Amino acid sequence: KRLPAGSRPLPGPTNLPLIGRVHDVPEKGSWLKFYEWSKVYGPVYQTKMFGVTHVWISSEKIAHDLLSRRANIYSDRPQIPNLPDNRTSGDYLALLGRNDTWKRQRKLCNHLMHTSALASLHDYPTLERNRFLYLLSQSPEDYIEYIEQFTSRTISRLSWGSAHPAQILRHTTFGLLETISPSGALPNVISFLRHLPLALSPWQKKEKARHDLEDKQFRSNIGFVRRMMDVGRAEPSFIRTFLEEQQGGGVSSSKKSSASDTDEEKAKEADVDEAMHVVGLMAIAGALTIGSPIQSYILAMCHYPEWQARLQEEIDTKLAGRCPMWEDREKLPLLRAVVKEVIRWRPPVPTGIPHAIEKDDVYDGYFIPAGATIHALEWAITRDESTYPSAETFNPSRFLLPSYPSTYREPLTLYPNLSGFSQFGFGRRTCQGVPIVEQDLFLTMGGMAWAFTITKKTDPLTGSELPVHWNDYTPLLIAKPCRFPFDAHPRDEGKLKKMREMYDEAVEGEEMERSESREERERTEGWMVEGKVRQKEEEIPWQSAVEGVGAGGPGVFGRSGVTGVAGVSVAPVVNVDVRGTVVSVGNGEGGGGGQAGTQGQDQGQGPQPQGPRQEEKSVVGNGEAGEDENHETKSTSTSSRTSSRLGSRGHESGSGSVTGTPSASWGSEPSLSFRGSSAESSDCEERLEALGIHRQTEEEVEEGVKRRRVRIKAVSNASSTIEALMVPTTPSEKGVVQLGVGVGVGVDGVVDEIVPGAWRW
Ligand code: HEM
Structure with a gap:
């Protein structure tokens, strides 16, 4: 493209014909390479891969300048080669292009999040946290399983009022992550592979099977909530809120107003269909992401026992031995700081979720072409020493002491919190799930600190500590620490007993829920049999x-x-x-x-x-x-x-x-x-x-x-x-x-x- 007068191309590594720099980007820890390049080429640079220009932003200020201040042209999403209709299909709000469907869906998502805060939905994270703690006490080495159960069950309850869809949700969601991640499916890197016909494309076939299963589940979940509503037994959920409001004529994402009754019915069903996808996407987002910081917390506690001791002291003194509840948040600034610092230290979405630019632009004299894929490189943003001094060090103090002016904020009854944090994106596409994340992490990290002392594991033969990696993360778009050994010692007998009681209460409720939804469960388990979607063992x-x-x-x-x-x-x-x-x-x-x-x-x-x-x-x-x-x-x-x-x-x-x-x-x-x-x-x-x-x-x-x-x-x-x-x-x-x-x-x-x-x- 010809450069506009007075502008220059963005710096970046020299590109080879066709492939650009694909060969330089490792499958694992790709963000480390992009970060390394930012040290060489500056806070905004470009690379090319198979003809697509990728712009990498490593400064929070520049990310705001472009993605927030110029949001009118930076709020689109790129096409994902392995999911070619991602911008238009309406299945996944977070991947939609900047079009009317996205606007409608985002509004509905916002509305459901907002009204859920008023409903009793927010008991669910506590319930599931209580279940989680006891399970962890019984077998800490199963932590990944229990954490994934916690996140998927919590979001299933929030979405559909029941934990029973959680298992299939995990299955289909992980598949989606593979489908859309650069390191998950080859066509996302070698983009011309997307042109292969279905019969010849293992990636398309796999995605189709996964999508079919997901679609069935989402439809069934709505059917389940409707039937429960009919008999007056539907638990609170996003979808129940939607259906109730729709019945009352309140909410509608209405695509069109219609004259006849039949048309009106059709329009209503179209709305339900859309809500099904919006809630489905919320469930996907919740099931995928939150496990990452929970696991990173355990990793951090292995490396920084002194912070665990301080956190325990805060909880013990402020709550007189009680396990933290959401209502305690004003009293526990250190816990909130730990939550935020875990996310900063090990960003769950290290490469960010890319935006796309719709029109040519010039920033600080540099030309950014329309159609380029724009990445806020979250890993680099959290390592900016001017904002986060000694960025490699896990240090919650940076949010608690005035001596860290770039991150400290008063009053400490309110700050730190996750609202507006760079790790949840920029501009019009910012994450809509922050309140859920905040609550889930506060409860699980606070609960773990209350219940356990986490330590590195000791080798029973040699008596020496087993090594725990520092930064070995899974390669997909949402990165989680690879498995590591550790011990979680219940802090005392009383707490163990209490955990058991909390667990029993949580499971009691579940039993009731299970009997109510048994028929549904059997059906969905049947799909699992049909589904046969294969996953990577280490991830799943x-x-x-x-x-x-x-x-x-x-x-x-x-x-x-x-x-x-x-x-x-x-x-x-x-x-x-x-x-x-x-x-x-x-x-x-x-x-x-x-x-x-x-x-x-x-x-x-x-x-x-x-x-x-x-x-x-x-x-x-x-x-x-x-x-x-x-x-x-x-x-x-x-x-x-x-x-x-x-x-x-x-x-x-x-x-x-x-x-x-x-x-x-x-x-x-x-x-x-x-x-x-x-x-x-x-x-x-x-x-x-x-x-x-x-x-x-x-x-x-x-x-x-x-x-x-x-x-x-x-x-x-x-x-x-x-x-x-x-x-x-x-x-x-x-x-x-x-x-x-x-x-x-x-x-x-x-x-x-x-x-x-x-x-x-
Ligand atoms: C630790 C957990 C999470 C992290 C780190 C995270 C991070 C992000 C990021 C980086 C984006 C892209 C922002 C951008 O494009 O600028 C995003 C988008 C989004 N997130 Fe989250 N997220 C998390 C959990 C959740 C949860 C629980 C929900 C459930 C409602 C959710 C819903 C969304 C939605 C709907 C979008 C798309 C917004 C849009 O494209 O308009 N996220 N998230």
Whole structure:
């Protein structure tokens, strides 16, 4: 393009023909490279990639000058090669171009956020935080799973008034992140690949499957809320707010006013459709992002124990030993400063979400061409030493002491807070979820500081501290710290007890919700089976549970929530590797058809293990797992091990199929065995005893011990986390306590921990 008179091109690295500088940008930590270039070429420079000009802004002031002050031309979004209709389709508000659909949707999103503050929606984050803390206390090494559960369940409740869509939401949302991230799908880097026809494009096929599943879920969620409203049992949610207001004639994102009744109905449905997408996008945004700073908090506490001690002191003195509540925020400026500093120290969206410029522009003598993609490089903005001295250091004081004039602000009852923070974008496209983020982070970080002392983990063999990385983050648009080891020690017995009480209260509510939404849940779990969307293991810790269950269907009971029926064997079957050793726990009466990661041919006919309450990750899979590279070999072998183990009482027939005789199990001894090189099968029960898990005594049965759970948790060697819950329910006709077992049977796993408790069936 010819430069306008008096202007010059932006500086930047020399571009190679066609590819520009693609080869220089690493897949992981790309923002570090762009930051490095900012040191060489200045706070605003350009690169080219496959013909597209990318402008990188590393100064908050320049980002405001362009994206906020000149918002009339800098508020568009670029086209995403791997999602070519992102600017027009109306499916994802955050990715829409600057058009009427975006304006309407943004307004509606704003309205829903605003009115939700007035409704009782905001109990949800506290409820889920309470559930989260106890789960974390039980197995800190499962932190990623529990954090993801927290974020997706909280936003599901906010969006649809129920946590049950959370699991599929995680699944489809992660897929979307891959679809749109430069490092997630090749066409986003090599843009001409987007022209491949569907049949030849693995990226398009994958995206289509993902989108179909997402669409089904969103529609079903609306249907669910409507049905609940009809019977007066809909919990508060964004979508309920919308539907209620629409019924009352209040809110409408109306695309057109219509004359006839039919037209009016159609227009209403179009509005509902639009609201469905707006709320869907809010759910996606919430499920994707908030886990990043929660994980970064744990990372920060490993490296900066002194700040943890100070935070605990603030909470202990101001709240007299109580766990922080949202209402306490005025009293806890340090906690708010920690929240903000975590985001500054490790920005969740380090490259920013790009804008696009619609008309040629000149800034400070530099020419910026129409159509360029404009990135506010959040990583660099948080490292600007003039605003954040010693930027690499985690230092919440920068928001609390007047000696940091560029970031300090009074009154401390109000500041620091996240409102207007650069990390949530600029101009007309700023993030609309800040109030949710603020509350979620305040509650989780405050809750963790109240409950735990987080430390680096000690190697039991050498006694030395296990290393914790400093800045090893996942490569997609929303970056999260890669897994690291740490310990979370409950600070005292009283707090542990309190956590348990808080958890019980949270789960109690959930049980009610579950029974209400069971039909819906079963349907959505069915889609999960259809969905077969594959994800990267390292990113999606629950993957093997998602993919891995045999076509015996029932092998894993997922969140079926079905209590065992008296007279029918509820066969608890646990098959996991214990540090390289296979454990099978079961009464062997069939059940356990198809195990995670098998080649999918198990046709379990036996009674199905079913649990009254299951954890999220026990999701029904499709029996076609095993294609995952990480799992294939071991999964297959575990499948056969599983079958033969079950065969100790059940019958193994044909090629891997497992059948059983339900009635024979009553009163029979459960089979417990260890297999493998490092353990004798005979010492299985002793080993379990040693782990604190004992068979329930008659007295305990007599007492009708309820709600005691034995949790067997397997962490796969590919860092999947699977959990088994054995929950004593009611005494059966036989006078014993039945155990429902929820097992995400994630073969290839190691049992990482067995929570002490009693089991029996
Ligand atoms: C730690 C959590 C979060 C971070 C760091 C974050 C960050 C961002 C950023 C950087 C943008 C782009 C701003 C721009 O283009 O200038 C954005 C957009 C957006 N965010 Fe968030 N976000 C978070 C959570 C949420 C949540 C929970 C919601 C739920 C409502 C949400 C809703 C949105 C929406 C709707 C947009 C698009 C606005 C538009 O394009 O007009 N975000 N966010």
